[in-house]
Amino acid sequence: MKLPEEYYESQDVVALSRDLLGKYLFTRIDGELTGGYIVETEAYAGIIDKASHAFGGCFTPRTQTMYMQGGIIYVYLCYGIHEMLNVVVSAKDVPHAILIRAIQPTDGLEVMLRRRNVDSIKPNLTRGPGSVAKALGISRKINAESLQSKTIWIEDRGLTFADEQIAAVPRIGVDYAGDDALLPYRFYVRENIYVSKPNK
Template structure:
């Protein structure tokens, strides 16, 4: 399957990119161990009209570098000093937007992912149904922030799958009350309807 090209990520609308990522496959290859799955949940973040992005845009150094380069790099950071969140930079270098990958359906390297998750059964949604869970399952840490998605460590592939609109749930993003009512109510979270692998967060 073809790797998603840089132009896919460098489009100006992160909301459309977040929607388009549903059904795509994401892979990691770390220490020779290949793991991956089908993206079933995403969230979009914009540098314009989205107060939740302001904190991120102040970040510099390795972790924040991806936000200030052309789209198509991984932007990784930790919350609660525990969970790594897997974001993809989009748009142009001077117009930093991101898409958060919130959940995947695990397809490749299930035993490896289960071991990384502490022995959780491979068929359990607790394996990858949440942004902190999927990064642990894929072996992704903040040290990989700014990794180019055209390389051999992290990449996304287009399976050719078409997701029909009736199969997509759009709703407000999770945990953004701190960013104000506008940011908290934007319907920029996308999920595959009836997938057991989407995160349980309301």
């Protein structure tokens, strides 16, 4: 069942980031269906979070998507190379977002292999946010797309994980955020081979 619009209205971005583990993320790009269930996320808590693009109320042509009503996607380019998929949550003008760092692929595997230019299914197929976006055909062309659309959506298929199966640790690559870099806002499914390193 597709997650309803109300799901994304919660202002508890950290709780939602954890809750998204086990939810199924799908895209239909150029008529090709691809997807899998989410195994790693990172929460970014808007204007109070030094690691967030919207810290301090930063509002630019790039970040304006984060200020929209929750339930859309925010796609940005990292290092001039990797497209990064984020789920925008909370109310309008509250720029909370959740980075999708890894999925366990389940649907459209041949399409993902072609997009990633690899010939066999290995963990790096969808390990790391850049790999997730490329495998699923996600680019800035669909930035601000609704998660109720036929292009990208998230489903609840009843897959859940017990607390002991989930790690809550500091985020990756946000050393610039000072004390906020230490916040346990990264969540992942323990022992899942698609999770980014470090994953111990």
